[in-house]
Amino acid sequence: MTYFKIGDYVKCKQFGPLEHDFTGEVEKVYDNSVLVAIREFEPADQSGVNELNNRAVLRKSETEIIKAVPRTEEDEELAAEEEKAAAAKAAKANKSSRKKKSEKSDDK
Known part of the structure; x- marks a missing residue:
């Protein structure tokens, strides 16, 4: 991002x-x-x-x-933090969607 x-x-x-x-x-x-x-x-x-x-x-x-x-050094640090947070959020969303899919397949 x-x-x-x-x-x-x-x-x-x-x-x-x-x-x-x-x-x-x-x-x-x-x-x-x-x-x-x-x-x-x-x-x-x-x-x-x-x-x-x-x-x-x-x-x-x-x-x-x-x-x-x-951009200042502070801006670059904020950008790095923002990208890290976005990546963590995406990974968490991906993990939870995989969990939901596996729960649905277990129900069948």
Whole structure:
């Protein structure tokens, strides 16, 4: 998972009222998503951008950093911790799904 920071410039996939991909600036970072201020978009999407008030909340997995703001050592440590936590969470989810599958097969 990519480590996002406020001020990063990102490319986003189209969604909802928007028919084309767009770019914007990260305004807030959540656990699994980011709030993006829409900066550049296709003219055909003007009404959709207005409807969204020039902002969109997007999954981190559906955004790509184009230009990152400078990172400090502390930022890099946080990114490493975030990746480690995400990996542990994924491993735990995988383990519990295997357990559920084996319980279902035991019931048959």
